[in-house]
Amino acid sequence: MRFEHSDRVWEEFPSLAAGVVRARGVGGPAPVDEAVSAFEKRARARRAAEGELEPIRAWRRAYAAMGFKPTKHRCAAESLLRRWRREGALPRVHPLVDLCNAASLAYAVPVAVVDVAGVGGDLQVRHARGTEEFTDLSGRVERVEPGEVVYAQGAGVAHSRRWAGRQSAASGVGPGTGEVLVVAEGLHEGAAGDVGELAAELAECLGALWGAHTSTAVLEGSARVFEF
Template sequence: MRFEHSDRVWEKFPSLAAGVVRARGVGGPAPVSEAVSAFEKRAWARVEAEGELESIRAWRRAFAAMGFKPTKHRCAAESLLRRWRKEGALPRVHPLVDLCNAASLAYAVPVAVIDVAGVGGDLLVRHARGGEEFTDLSGRVERVEPGEVVYAQGERVAHSRRWAGRQSAASGVGPGTDEVLIVAEGLHEGAAGDVGELAGELEECLSALWGAHTSRALLDGRTRTFEF
């Protein structure tokens, strides 16, 4: 399997950096509460509101560049932060998702957790050509408009909407998930350092809590492809 961004995405967003982790053996339960709490404490320690964080502001600019109103359509990290601050906690979904959501809060960057078996093929982050099909978590099929950045599998399938907005049903983690690709993406100045550190922390957690077999890379323009 190969994960990469298109040349056009790198040209349009030269500050892009992605920390990627592949992990096998994450299907069972794991005691993530302590790690989740540690990530959340770091998020609570920040004094800025999410709209003041440069990592979030960079994503807002990217959404505007794709033709979306940033205060209507938000990246996954901003949506998580807004819900978390309002409710004081996030719902527990799956130990791995809970861990990655907490890491997203701590670093204020989107973190996607992709079921490798559910996708079953290469992923290219690219501008949509129009007509790609996205299946949401309820099973509803949406057709993507041209110009929107998506996680594309081949020519016709999109596994995300608005780049780091929503994931498809097939790519989401479920009870049968055993192998995942975790992708943390930043667009702000210094993003490479942030997403690289985030990926390293998650890799340590996966090894310690699940005993997972992992590999990791930083995609920063010089390195653009992750294969496993």
């Protein structure tokens, strides 16, 4: 399996960096509360609104460049931060998702958790051709707009909308998940260091809490493909 961004994505967003973690053996529950609380504490210590954070500002600029109104269509990290600020906590979904959502709060970058079995093939972040279909969490199927950046599987399936906006039901984590690909993407100056640190922290947590076997990489510049 390969994970990569297309050449066009790299050309249009040269500051892009992605921290990736492949983890096997993450099935079942795990005691994530302490790690989640630690990530949330770091997010709380910033005391800045999400719109003041450079990682979020960089994603807003990217959304504007893609033709989306940034205050209407937000990256997943901004949406999480806004909800967490309003409600004081995020709903618990699945231990693995809860952990990665908390890491997203701490670093203010989108973190996708992809069930490898739910994808079953290569993933490329690229501009949509207009032939891709996306299945939302309620099971509703949407046709993706041509030119929209998505996590694409082949020619016909999109596992995300508006790049880092929403994730499909097909690739989402569930009770039967045993192997995942975690992807943290940043577009701001210094993003490579941040997403690399995030990936390393998550790999350590996954190993400690689940006993998972992990491998990590930072995609940037000439190192643009993660194969496993």
